[in-house]
Amino acid sequence: MSLSVRLTHKLPRFQLxxxxxxxxxxxxxxxxxxxxxxxxxxxxxxxxxxxxGQITLGGxxxxxxxxxxxxxxxxxxxxxxxxxxxxxxxxxxxxxxxxGRWMRRADRSLHTQVIEMLGLGALLARxxxxxxxxxxxxxxxxxxxxxxPRILLADEPLAxxxxxxxxxxxxxxxxxxxxxxxxxxxxxxxxxxxxxxxxTVVALENGRSVAVGSATDILADPxxxxxxxxSAGAVMQAVITRQHSDGLTEISANxxxxxxxxxPGQPGQKLRVRIAxxxxxxxxxxxxxxxxxxxxxxxxxxxxxGAGPGALLALDTQAGRLLARVTRRSMGVMGLQVGSRAYxxxxxxxxxxxxxxxxx
Amino acid sequence: MSGWLGPDEWQAVALSLKVAFWAxxxxxxxxxxxxxxxxxxHFPGKALVNGLxxxxxxxxPVVTGYILLVVFGxxxxxxxxxxxxxxxxxFRWTGAVLAAAIMAFPLMVRAIRLSIEAVDxxxxxxxxxxxxxxxxxxxxxxxxLIVPGIIAGAVLAFAKAMGEFGATxxxxxxxxxxTQTVPSAxxxxxxxxxxxxxxxxxxxxxxxxxxxALLASEWLARRAAKRVQGT
Numbered sequence: 001m002s003l004s005v006r007l008t009h010k011l012p013r014f015q016l017x018x019x020x021x022x023x024x025x026x027x028x029x030x031x032x033x034x035x036x037x038x039x040x041x042x043x044x045x046x047x048x049x050x051x052x053g054q055i056t057l058g059g060x061x062x063x064x065x066x067x068x069x070x071x072x073x074x075x076x077x078x079x080x081x082x083x084x085x086x087x088x089x090x091x092x093x094x095x096x097x098x099x100g101r102w103m104r105r106a107d108r109s110l111h112t113q114v115i116e117m118l119g120l121g122a123l124l125a126r127x128x129x130x131x132x133x134x135x136x137x138x139x140x141x142x143x144x145x146x147x148x149p150r151i152l153l154a155d156e157p158l159a160x161x162x163x164x165x166x167x168x169x170x171x172x173x174x175x176x177x178x179x180x181x182x183x184x185x186x187x188x189x190x191x192x193x194x195x196x197x198x199x200t201v202v203a204l205e206n207g208r209s210v211a212v213g214s215a216t217d218i219l220a221d222p223x224x225x226x227x228x229x230x231s232a233g234a235v236m237q238a239v240i241t242r243q244h245s246d247g248l249t250e251i252s253a254n255x256x257x258x259x260x261x262x263x264p265g266q267p268g269q270k271l272r273v274r275i276a277x278x279x280x281x282x283x284x285x286x287x288x289x290x291x292x293x294x295x296x297x298x299x300x301x302x303x304x305x306g307a308g309p310g311a312l313l314a315l316d317t318q319a320g321r322l323l324a325r326v327t328r329r330s331m332g333v334m335g336l337q338v339g340s341r342a343y344x345x346x347x348x349x350x351x352x353x354x355x356x357x358x359x360x
Numbered sequence: 361m362s363g364w365l366g367p368d369e370w371q372a373v374a375l376s377l378k379v380a381f382w383a384x385x386x387x388x389x390x391x392x393x394x395x396x397x398x399x400x401x402h403f404p405g406k407a408l409v410n411g412l413x414x415x416x417x418x419x420x421p422v423v424t425g426y427i428l429l430v431v432f433g434x435x436x437x438x439x440x441x442x443x444x445x446x447x448x449x450x451f452r453w454t455g456a457v458l459a460a461a462i463m464a465f466p467l468m469v470r471a472i473r474l475s476i477e478a479v480d481x482x483x484x485x486x487x488x489x490x491x492x493x494x495x496x497x498x499x500x501x502x503x504x505l506i507v508p509g510i511i512a513g514a515v516l517a518f519a520k521a522m523g524e525f526g527a528t529x530x531x532x533x534x535x536x537x538x539t540q541t542v543p544s545a546x547x548x549x550x551x552x553x554x555x556x557x558x559x560x561x562x563x564x565x566x567x568x569x570x571x572x573a574l575l576a577s578e579w580l581a582r583r584a585a586k587r588v589q590g591t
Contacts, residue, residue, distance in 0.1 A: 073488040
């Protein structure tokens with residue numbers, strides 16, 4: 001396990017109680033605002049000293065309350081990407097990028113690769129005050145990477161950006177995950193980011209880690225909805241089969257053909273597609289004469305009643321697990337229960353481009 | 361210039377500049393340290409330290425001078441110790457440096473402390489995550505960012521030291537060529553018949569030096585702030 005965290009810590013509003021161990025790759029700490037995500041990542045960074053517990057980074061114990069061990073932040077060999085970039089205002093971009101290397105006396109092996117990947121070449125002489133929001137984010141990512149960390153921490157790195165900048169920066173995290181052999185701990189409350197980035201998901205609710213697993217498993221489990229049933233949505237693994245001239249991309253999820261709004265990519269390229277539960281309509285018989293292009297047959301395997309009029313249903317289909325959010329009334333009318341056959345109807349245009357990403 | 365100022369007056373100006381410079385230079389490291397401790401650390405007795413630092417600002421200067429005389433005089437506890445090491449402060453220009461430094465210290469610490477409090481601790485955290493120890497964080501992040509505050513504090517201290525009178529005359533007296541700074545000299549000239557023209561010339565020198573220091577510090581601080589903010 002590349003990172004293991006077990007800790008309890010008293011916060012003003014609740015008790016933080018977290019226990020997880022995750023492999024390499026990108027691990028998302030997923031939960032709503034105020035669920036304790038930032039406290040957990042700060043404990044890993046050493047910026048917060050938990051009341052009790054143990055934290056192990058790549059084989060080295062950096063915190064152990066039983067032994068009174070609390071390695072200071074600067075000795076933990078991290079890279080931390082903050083939400084508010086936190087570039088040093090009195091240094092040029094170049095000096096910001098080199099800061100970690102100076103402090104750690106690291107070599108320059110990654111330098112060219114990182115500057116090229118993030119497109120920082122033209123910015124090196126500038127000061128942070130002369131950068132746009134997206135440029136600041138890229139420099140902050142580069143600065144953390146060039147410190148040659150054994151783990152990269154990212155605390156809602158996209159939250160302060162507008163939609164266009166998010167779309168610009170998100171792919172860099174996919175490349176970080178796929179091209180650098182550095183484990184990443186990534187905090188977010190955005191299901192789209194979880195769907196696109198996560199190798200492993202740690203779901204947090206009110207300071208407790210309630211589930212650990214792959215993005216597909218966690219997002220498709222109707223009993224784990226850290227953001228509430230309204231934001232639920234399952235992730236399908238798919239591969240591009242054809243680019244159509246009418247602006248659609250045809251993909252195949254385990255042999256089931258689906259149409260989604262055009263995404264760039266060659267046939268054969270793998271994709272992750274997040275299908276929000278509220279974009280799925282259920283039918284009890286094969287629907288006819290609908291404008292929707294995507295109809296998937298499946299079987300209801302789980303039903304979770306909400307506090308309101310809605311219910312969250314999990315469907316097993318050939319394409320993978322799907323979540324659908326319908327009213328309890330229509331469930332009753334259709335006679336849906338665990339084991340029922342159902343047809344999921346998904347509107348192509350409902351699928352947002354930010355819910356579709358490459359996968360490693 | 362030496363033709364315009366009499367030899368006594370010139371001596372007082374030179375001595376004042378010397379005393380003010382050393383008072384400022386010697387107290388600066390301690391001033392930065394104290395300002396940092398008061399701005400960033402929590403320690404028992406912090407309120408007491410804060411009070412001690414500010415005491416010279418509110419005590420009558422003659423009281424500060426008298427306390428210095430009692431403590432650092434030839435027979436005082438610290439004065440006796442220092443005289444065994446061959447250092448005498450009472451009635452010497454070095455004593456004037458000590459008196460001026462103590463009187464100027466609160467102004468220096470206040471200016472630097474304000475600039476330290478304006479530095480975002482999040483930047484210092486970011487530096488720590490990149491592998492910088494606390495000392496390196498201070499040297500590479502905090503210190504460069506507070507340069508404008510340090511300049512302001514140093515110039516304030518210099519100007520205050522130039523004008524210090526009460527504590528100085530009480531501690532080191534008013535010996536021409538030894539401890540007679542510009543304010544002491546103005547005082548002495550005003551006591552003697554026909555001394556008013558000389559006093560007036562020294563007043564003009566005081567005004568010019570003070571204004572010059574203020575303008576220079578404004579200019580330096582603005583340049584440093586520009587460099588720090590990178591605009």
